[in-house]
Amino acid sequence: MLEKPFTRAANAVAYVTGLPVAFIACLALVLGWAVSGPLFGFSDTWQLIINTGTTIVTFLMVFLIQNTQNRDGAAMQTKLDELIRISNANNRFIGIEHLTETEVEEIRRACERAVRRKSLHPNASRSTTGKSRPAAD
The missing domain is CATH 1.20.5 (Single alpha-helices involved in coiled-coils or other helix-helix interfaces)
Structure with missing residues (x-):
């Protein structure tokens, strides 16, 4: 039931996060956070914002990346199996x-x-x- 929507979402996120502009946006976000440090006195809250944000994003991305790799691996294996099946291998x-x-x-x-x-x-x-x-x- 959720497989199709999740697959579409995982593909979209994997595609977007793989673009150079995504890296540039993340870099800009981190630089903006670092530059804002003096404004917030390098407070615990200031540090907590980046730590919490990056932890949540990393946690979610692990599952999306694994899902994408699982599907890619299964598709590749199926293609190889078909090549073996139709050849003299x-x-x-x-x-x-x-x-x-x-x-x-x-x-x-x-x-x-x-x-x-x-x-x-x-x-x-x-x-x-x-x-x-x-x-x-």
Whole structure:
């Protein structure tokens, strides 16, 4: 129910906060706060304003950024899975993002071994026509 509006809001905030003008606006705000220090006698309230404001913004931005990264990562993984699915690549790579770090590392080492074997025997996976054959597991 809230997923679509939240996604739209998260995308909009991520876009706007990524613009150079957003950085300039934040920099101007901080500089304005710093310059106003002598006017307020560098009081506790003066310090509390920037501390509270930056803490709240940081807290909220963590969740927006994480949401955006989660969606971007899932979209990228889906695209890669589709490329693997439609090519001669090994389909066992589809979904490996759901494995443990140890399981992914085992697959990575197996891939490296296969590359080393292929570099030691470059024609081992070639047919008599000279075209590459899909590597066997």
